[in-house]
Amino acid sequence: MAGEFELLKDIVTAIKSIKDIFNNFPFSNPLLPQKDKLIELRNKVDSLEEKINNSFPKLSHLVWSYSAIISEVKVARSISDKARQLIMNDPALSPNYTAIFANKLEDDYGRVDYGITQISLPDIAERGALTEKSRMIRDLINHLKTVKRDDIDALQRIFNDIATHYSDMEAILGKLLQKLLYLQ
Numbered sequence: 001m002a003g004e005f006e007l008l009k010d011i012v013t014a015i016k017s018i019k020d021i022f023n024n025f026p027f028s029n030p031l032l033p034q035k036d037k038l039i040e041l042r043n044k045v046d047s048l049e050e051k052i053n054n055s056f057p058k059l060s061h062l063v064w065s066y067s068a069i070i071s072e073v074k075v076a077r078s079i080s081d082k083a084r085q086l087i088m089n090d091p092a093l094s095p096n097y098t099a100i101f102a103n104k105l106e107d108d109y110g111r112v113d114y115g116i117t118q119i120s121l122p123d124i125a126e127r128g129a130l131t132e133k134s135r136m137i138r139d140l141i142n143h144l145k146t147v148k149r150d151d152i153d154a155l156q157r158i159f160n161d162i163a164t165h166y167s168d169m170e171a172i173l174g175k176l177l178q179k180l181l182y183l184q
Helices: 002-023 035-089 091-118 124-146 152-183
Strands: none
Touching: 002 035, 035 091, 035 152, 091 124, 091 152, 124 152
8 A cells, every 4th residue: 555655646746847847838938839739738737636636635534434444343353253262261251251242342343333334335235245244243242142151152153253254344344445545
């Protein structure tokens, strides 16, 4: 991603240099050959500069929004992974920690779900896939609250499934971010 921003910086610098040349160019000289073509080129450079100036803040905001959601998804996935590992390593702790993890996962889910509804998604299929994964996670968290605290296999399976769905969400969001960066 840093390479794309360096390229954009180089383009902006080149446009400024071209504009400086045009600003010091003797357009009023009546002997200037192909004056109309030079004026047309200057107008195209001005238009390109305007597009970059209008698009970059939007692109920057979209990249930031996607990155923030991806970070929230990673946190939620790691919480679920850690809960599964803790229960697997020390099943006796299951009754004590399952409720704590369920509450934390519910909080994380709320932030992720809200964030997904707030970002601009260029593809309806991806929005549907994210919505489906989100609902599956919600249902698993609700199931987590009702499962017996000593049913270690069920708890591990639920935490693993939650982590898997978050991993899938992360992959979908990553692909969307790549599309966004290459299409804008």
